[in-house]
Amino acid sequence: MLKRLFALSDQGSKDLNKGIAATTLSNICLIIPSSLLIMVIWELLNVISGESSGISEYIPVFCIMTVVLFIIVFCTQWLQYNKTYTVAYEESANRRIVLAEKLRRLPLSFFGQKNLSDLTTTIMGDCTALERVFSNALPQLFGTIFMFIITAIGLLVMDWRLGLCIVIPVPVAALVVFAARKAQAKAESANMDAKRAAYDGVQEYLDTIQELKSCSREEEYLAGLEKKLDYVVKCSFRNEIAPGAATTTAQFILRFGLVAVLLVGGYLVAAGSLTIPMFILYLIFAGRIYDPFTSCFMLMAEVFSSLVSVKRMKQIDATPEQTGSNVCNNKGFDIEFKNVHFSYNEEPVLKGVSFTAKQGEVTALVGPSGSGKSTASKLAARFWDADSGQITLGGVDVKSVEPETLFKNFAIVFQDVLLFDETVMENIRLGRSGATDEEVKAAARAAQCEEFISRLPQGYQTNIGENGSALSGGERQRISIARALLKNAPVILLDEATASMDAESETLVQDALSVLLKDKTVMVIAHRMRTVANADKIVVLDDGKVSEMGTPQELMKKNGLYAHLVALQRGK
Ligand SMILES: Nc1ncnc2c1ncn2[C@@H]1O[C@H](COP(=O)(O)OP(=O)(O)OP(=O)(O)O)[C@@H](O)[C@H]1O
16 A cells, blocks of 8 residues: 555655664564563552562563563664665655656657756656655654554453553544645645745746846845745645644643543552553553654654645556657658647647658648647657648658657757856767767867857866856757757757857858768758758748648749748848
């Protein structure tokens, strides 16, 4: 049950069960010395009340047994530590790896719908929350419950009337904590949402600080952020209230056990159906037996809260993956779109698109903003799967190929370049790990990077800062092009790859590309018609449909949308 509830691995589930068994054993061993002490008191009380004439010879034996039991406790606690703490960290580390692996196989549509900081919280925060539950809460909780059941049986057998007085408050109190679990889960979810919104706010503030300053909106933005942070405090408080109220009530109910033993025991002693030593024995038990439940109820609350984390992990786990064959038996690298339809969240973007981007040719996708150009190019690389129709690479349906295998055939340059806080050399080498320094430099030369790299303080070994903050937009794009060239994949997708460059740099990069991209399938997306003027084929997209297709010359003659876009940019 625990395995299913907490989505544990086979090993994790086995180890957790061992941890619970060790905790139970340790708790039982801990209570036995108390029982022996009680038996000694029992003997003394019998002597005082005159029911026994002398101190039993068993007392030294009890003392030796106590010492032996403490040794056993030491061993079981070591076992408990070994099987809970170490295993909990292993389990959560494995869980993070499994989640990261899962994310790797999910379609990009999943990331579009999910908030990225939510995912980070799930991988880091939720796993840490569960670490505590496995290492501490669950073994202690079950250990206490099993120990109570064993003790309760003993108490009921000795005297069922006082036994019931002690036992009954426990399930009642546990029910109170259990009943509060929904309110608790709600408060926990709200708390997580509030924290995530505040985290996003801080992140957005840092990302957009330049724009906020330039629009003099910083103060206004910070006021909004302050509200979000205040809300986090409120939610955190509410999140404490729900389990706090339940556990306090539960502890209050437990105290009725002692009162009940006092009242019922007093009555039974007065009625002559209970001996005074037995009465004192139950009073001692009633005073001590509830102690572990104080922390136990808090642990119960913690376990219920952790179920919110488990739910979020299960949601990721249940998301269907993009699957496919590990081999791609394509014949050549023509990319063919056959009546492709695609929607983002039910909103149609491509409406029956058909065209072929031939190997050895440059195919340009042009059209008004939002017409679906980037979407079409990303569908070719299986960032998403088409809703209907087919996209083939060398005759193989891209949907039938596992994304990583398919991706080996693609090199992509986007307008929004992502660079790492690393040296120029390593940022370019990302295109092909294992490439030699000379190969990296050759790719950089082809992408017209040499000139600006030579101006950097340590040349190729210069660290370019977070996302290449030390470089201009055009320079970052050239690094990204160098990276794609180094990958040397048979299909190249250039999505506004030269948009941040000045006309002179763009021409230089294009000249270099035209030699290097020979025999490859090249799909170019550009808003500047000048960029695509030398393309072999132009596909004009308009509102998700192909409105015209042909060479630049044919389309100019046709005097349709392409000619109109060219004229607009020439200012005619
Ligand atoms: N991840 C996404 N989730 C939801 N809608 C999206 C997503 N990406 C794009 N869209 C929407 O799909 C439509 C087509 O977008 P796409 O980026 O393919 O157009 P485009 O022709 O490349 O535009 P542009 O020239 O401005 O880059 C737009 O209306 C856009 O808002």
